[in-house]
Amino acid sequence: LSQFFFKIFILFISMNINLGKKLPSFLQKNEKKKEEKEKYQNYLTNGSSLLEEQLSFCKNGHHKVPIRSFTAEEIINSTNGFQENVGPYLYKGNFNKKKVLVKKYDGKKNMKRQHDHVIRDIVISSEMSYHKNVLKIIGYCLEFERVALIYEYSQFDYLFNCIQFLTWEKRMKIAIDIASVILYLHIEFPRPIIHRNLTSHNVILDQNGVVKLYNFECCIPLPIGKVQVQDDLIGTIGYLDPEYVWSSKVTLKSDVFSFGLFLLMLLSGREIKVNHEGKYYSEDYGLISLENYAKICVKNNKLKDNFIDSKILKDEQKKLKGFLNLALRCAQKIGENRPNMIDVAKELQRIKKGEMQELLPTMECLIDWN
Known part of the structure; x- marks a missing residue:
């Protein structure tokens, strides 16, 4: 009888060890899904605002200077996790062996107002970027809660x-x-x-x-x-x-x-x-x-x-x-x-x-x- 209980005990320990190994992996997958969902939701919300603002400001809703959409992963990797700060909310980055300047706000202060302002900044900057006396914008990232802007970089x-x-x-x-x-x-x-x-x-x-x-x-x-x-x-x-x-x-x-x-x-x-x-x-x-x-x-x-x-x-x-x-x-x-x-x-x-x-x-x- 004691041997029977001993085997049950060993089986119970073994199951818990396996479960313990699988649990972190399960939690990581859950967290990853949550992050992807947040990125997708940010993309939809920010993309909708950007389109609305673009149609409001620009003729036929088209940018004079083509700009591209970056992913959050591309921005994080290019700036090495926003390591090199070169001005208020400005970070130096490297994308495809080309230097870029990333503007990204943080914090929660005046969230709605700042969101609207950043969207407007993208639209007008893209319309003005051909001008030799305007810092040229080359893209944006909609996957962050607050949209990031990407500019050409020079010293x-x-x-x-x-x-x-x-x-x-x-x-x-x-x-x-x-x-x-x-x-x-x-x-x-x-x-x-x-x-x-x-x-x-x-x-x-x-x-x-x-x-x-x-x-x-x-x-x-x-x-x-x-x-x-x-x-x-x-x-x-x-x-x-x-x-x-x-x-x-x-x-x-x-x-x-x-x-x-x-x-x-x-x-x-x-x-x-x-x-x-x-x-x-x-x-x-x-x-x-x-x-x-x-x-x-x-x-x-x-x-x-x-x-x-x-x-x-x-x-x-x-x-x-x-x-x-x-x-x-x-x-x-x-x-x-x-x-x-x-x-x-x-x-x-x-x-x-x-x-x-x-x-x-x-x-x-x-x-x-x-």
Whole structure:
């Protein structure tokens, strides 16, 4: 009898050992199925959003530049698990022996809003990628919960990191090139598109010194027949149109204001570092917006001492003054007083050639500061 129970005991142990071996394998298969299901669901959800956005923004729903869909496995392998970070949410990768740049967000903050913005970024980036001054997008991955964007890669640096080392000629070219990108958004789509987030943090210089704008996720189209659209406040403090801040209504002139601040940054050689109210700190006047600081320097004849970058002071004074005048006209508080982007682009070309007419900022530009 004892031998019988002993055999039963041995059989029981043997069965449990075999079951123990099979259990991890079963759990792994289960986990794998769950991951594949999540990827598939993400693909369907994100793909639907992408198609809807594409049809909304683009003529006939077709991209001007063909882009491909990557799998999550391809992206993870190409970036070695997102190991090499080269900027905010930007990772260096290698795909088929070609370097790529992957943009992928993490975390759960503002999930729905960020999802919509990333989808919009893909659509507009693909429409703009042929432009020599836009970072070229080559694909996307829909299998992550948050869509990843894949760009062509070249060695680069952010404009705010290298502005102080640039010559006047290079700064002038940067202004002209970025103006052409913003102008394209305003006039070449079925509906005019407002960028809403033009800052030096979204502008890079590649290894050949070519300036490129990237990050179109804050873009918003104007409704047909309208000149403004109401939306939640979004963008970068210090570059935001005051009228947009007051009213939540954004217009094409909102981009003009941001571009004016961008020009002032190029002229001063300083990144716009501000507090939560958008105020810039100056030793002479304390907290003040950068555009108002420039106006005070003009009125007090302190441009050379306090504002214009000493590296470019010895360059052509006439062009510097024309550049400043244009920047201040763009950065006026009242949108109606700002020029259109097409006039800004034309004026920059005239300044480059030394053909501008107004050599000093007009009083209209100087009287609205406080």
